[in-house]
Amino acid sequence: MAAEEVTLSSHIQHHLTNAKMCSTDAGLAFNKACADSGFWTWHVDTLAWSIGLGLIFLWIFRSAAKKSTIGVPGKFQCFIEMVVEFVGANVRDTYHGNSKLVAPLALTIFVWVFLMNLMDLVPVDFLPAFAGFVGEQAFGMDSHDVYMKIVPTTDLNMTAALALGVFILMIGYSIKIKGIGGFIAELTLHPFSSKNKLMMAILIPFNLLLETIALVAKPFSLALRLFGNLYAGEMIFILIGAIGLMQLPLHFVWAVFHIMVIVLQAFVFMMLTIVYLSMASTESH
């Protein structure tokens, strides 16, 4: 069985490690074999859980969309429409441009991130232990070599991918609405401006520096906020899970508190996306 003794830190380390997949000269390799495979490593657990949850989201909402009628809606229909209306109201209040993309984007982000965050409420050892059991019984693996991280938003790749998508859209909207020239002017002629042409030219580097930092800070803050909150929450769940029987009341309290965190983080990510896109698609200053 286990070659090394299970210590608290190795237990935590085990929980915080993704299941990896990479291709080597000998074909597909997994986990520890991928330790030095560099960029081309795939976190299969993150991918599987996130895409699975995304498909659940689309399946639920698509089935409601197919059944949607103008008449009296059922309870399921009402619930789905409440979510849609909630997101739609936020988009209408915040985004003043004219775009068919922003509202569905916000809905996707809100529900998908919420579902991924929701995995945090599954007791931390259930699914990894089950995966370890299956790995041991079915594939003859050492259960300590089976990794399973079920909360995709605790993987920086996940949150960074979302933020990167939003960042690309921000730049796209800026260029589409203001034109290339307008976008560059926004980056170079603010916040310091002068009537004098020479002064204006001198100020361009400072403006460029400040505005570029401000622009790039947006996706970074998006990605790191979600990742940080969920990673920290997961970490505390793992620590609570490691202290024996006393974990039960503590786990309950933290889980209840975490219900707020997961909804709030999904909401914040959605709101900031809308705000950033709104800023990108309106003439600032």
Added chain:
Amino acid sequence: MNLNATLIGELIAFVVFVWFCMKFVWPPLNGAIEARQKKIEDGLAASDEAEKELERVRAQGAEQLKEAKAQAAEIIEQAKKRAALIVDEETTRGQQEREKIIAQGHSEIESERNRVKEELRSQVAALSIAGAEKILEREINQATHSDIVEKLVAEL
């Protein structure tokens, strides 16, 4: 925890999900919500309209009822007046008829009496003459004394 190819996979998944949501999820749901909102709005407006209409019709009905009542009262009043008038007229007419009949009776009686009087007078005259003749048979010439007899008869 380093960034790796997972980022690319998730980015593709994100794009696909958003695209699917934009094409097949958001439009029908939002469309249904908006259409229902429109329908409810229209329904409420129609109900308001109907309520106003009802109020109007009710007021109209009350007005008409009042009018009808006034008319009925007027008709009854008229009928009463008319009845009183007819009774009056008939009474007057009856009175007149009665007086006429009485007057006729009186005149008939008068003329009968005159006739009888005339008859009596002539008979009395004849009788007086006859009596006087009997008394004065020898000395009185009927022809020369008839004027005295006539005078006598006229005094009866």
